[in-house]
Amino acid sequence: MAAQRILFFCSVVAVRLQACTVCHTDTGRQVRAGIFSSDFPLILSAMLLPFVILLAIIAVIYFGAPLSKPLRRVGRTV
Amino acid sequence: MNPRPLIAAGTLLGIGMGGFLDGIVFHQILQLHNMLTGIRPKVTLADAEINMFWDGLFHALTWLMTAFGIMTLFKAGGRSDVPWSGKALFGSMLMGWGGFNFVEGLIDHNILGIHHVVESAGLSIFDHLFLASGVLLVLAGWTQTRGILRRG
Numbered sequence: 001m002a003a004q005r006i007l008f009f010c011s012v013v014a015v016r017l018q019a020c021t022v023c024h025t026d027t028g029r030q031v032r033a034g035i036f037s038s039d040f041p042l043i044l045s046a047m048l049l050p051f052v053i054l055l056a057i058i059a060v061i062y063f064g065a066p067l068s069k070p071l072r073r074v075g076r077t078v
Numbered sequence: 079m080n081p082r083p084l085i086a087a088g089t090l091l092g093i094g095m096g097g098f099l100d101g102i103v104f105h106q107i108l109q110l111h112n113m114l115t116g117i118r119p120k121v122t123l124a125d126a127e128i129n130m131f132w133d134g135l136f137h138a139l140t141w142l143m144t145a146f147g148i149m150t151l152f153k154a155g156g157r158s159d160v161p162w163s164g165k166a167l168f169g170s171m172l173m174g175w176g177g178f179n180f181v182e183g184l185i186d187h188n189i190l191g192i193h194h195v196v197e198s199a200g201l202s203i204f205d206h207l208f209l210a211s212g213v214l215l216v217l218a219g220w221t222q223t224r225g226i227l228r229r230g
Binding site for chain 1: 082083085086089090093113114118122123124125127128130131132135136139143150177178181182185186190192
């Protein structure tokens with residue numbers, strides 16, 4: 001029974017270490033190499049691109065489009 | 079009156095929540111795709127973890143969008159010149175969600191191909207439906223929001 005518990009504990013710990021991205025295991029090293037490869041800037045740019053475009057749209061909504069007329073403001077007394 | 083801050087806040091919240099919905103439902107619960115499965119399929123544990131890393135960055139960005147949305151909404155709430163309309167907020171959230179689906183789908187699925195809605199099918203009808211859902215959500219949001227824009 002004790003041996004089974006030790007085996008269970010070791011297997012759980014081993015899986016946890018293997019699945020850890022920043023750990024010094026073979027898998028961890030493979031993961032880091034895969035993430036920070038020469039493609040990293042390209043993939044990062046690809047992932048950021050939709051958000052940059054969406055933020056630009058938000059800026060247009062908030063500040064108005066460049067060279068456009070401002071929104072008609074009503075409900076104010078002069 | 080100036081509805082722009084309210085609409086911007088709602089749109090930001092819609093982008094953030096739309097992104098979370100995509101990440102939670104498609105990436106995590108259904109696991110139909112992950113961020114890079116179009117160029118790095120999940121064959122090994124390392125591949126799955128690399129995809130998980132990029133999924134995490136994606137979720138971090140959607141979290142930032144949501145946080146900006148809450149901040150913008152809070153600031154808008156303190157301004158007397160910003161109309162306070164739940165309908166316009168809901169509509170702009172739909173527009174944000176639709177905008178996210180359309181822009182993210184067009185760039186990541188259709189143009190770059192870094193992932194697809196159903197990765198096993200590649201670029202498929204599901205990607206086109208995702209784009210269509212974006213357009214429909216923007217239109218649905220617009221119908222809710224246009225009233226406040228007309229009033230100014």
